Amino acid sequence: MTVNGREVSADVEPRTLLVHFIRDHLRLTGTHVGCETGYCGACTVHVDGKAIKSCTMFAIQADGATVTTIEGLATDGQLHPVQEGFWERHGLQCGFCTPGMIMAAVALLEENDNPSESEIRHGIEGNLCRCTGYHNIVRAIEYAGATIRGDEPAPPDWEKAES
């Protein structure tokens, strides 16, 4: 398969999960394992352009596929707009859900670059965060959407005038 633009190949057991292939064989540890049955989304990567939970896929199912992990988002040291949004709008605390959340957000914005708050919240339903309460994650994604559209992002909540 191709991972972040690089051809890789290995012999694995059928039961090797894609997330374990990515983390243990390829040493790309940005993708995280957060739960036991595929509901938290910390393992989200893109397989053939679609956001997929890599903990609920066998590596062999991705044989021949094009895979993008969190490590593959930045180009030439330049952060992806979504990564920039999480930085500028404090979209993370512990950071454990963050790679999966960013991969889900990238897919969401590729489908719709101007989502409403409700569309964002539904679009990240497959990603759980225990720290932030999702508020700044939503703001980060709104920031990224604005950047992608070429609009001026809304100012951060903490810069808004006290009322």
Added chain:
Amino acid sequence: MYPRAFDYVAPSSLDEAFGALGDDAKVMAGGMSLIPLMKMRLFSPGLVVDIGRIPGLDRVDDQGDHIEIGALVRHATTSSHDLVLANAAALATAASLTGDVQVRNQGTTCGALAHADVAADQPAAAIACGAVMIAQSSAGSREIPAAEFFVDSLTSALNPDEILTAIRIPKTGVGEGSAYDKLGRRGGHSDYAVASAAAWVKLANGSIEDARVGVTGVGTRPQLAESVGAALIGTDGSEEAIKTAAEKATDDVTLLEDLYGSEEYKAHLAKVYVARAIRQALAAV
């Protein structure tokens, strides 16, 4: 977290797949239901038959008087394909509310139906839309009506050597409408159904000529609420008629208490969601 070791084949044709099936084999399409079970070691087949590389199974086809949804059609496609939106609106809605974005990218409608989870969304819609399941094996093909397909919790009417290769749904005609509504475990529409219902109605001359209602989440299996459908036929679809019919929501359903509700609560929710589904189906005509 690791499944037990197993053998794996990815056949390139249905015939090859039929040949691989046997006692200890399990078909896998998207894997969204199978793989979590295997990871928790609740189910450990010796052989996984991955049908994901068989060409031609990912189609939604217009077959004249019905549409056909193939075994590899993902929930994301079912929820947005023009043919499904126009002819099986309840199923499109149910698919759009199945799991989450990532699950919908990989999971398949036929896979979800074959898995027959009591709290899944699409079985109720398949029942209400009058779907027919096409079960194929090396011995041939047979058709199973949706109302007879969900036998028990996680048990469909498929034999171990059969693959659900497609479902057929009669096209929605003039005067017909279908809808699906649910209460999800996380509140709203999110997560598995605590209680949900799908309804299909056919109106003629201002009265309900035919109706089907499917219910999931509240019982031991996804079921056709026959008494509700029967109670709607001949009525004018008024709010009173809907409420009267919805009172019969649990007449044909064997209720099952779970972490999300007592039998009493589930019975109440069934009536609420049956009424909502009927209202929305009538509005969709």
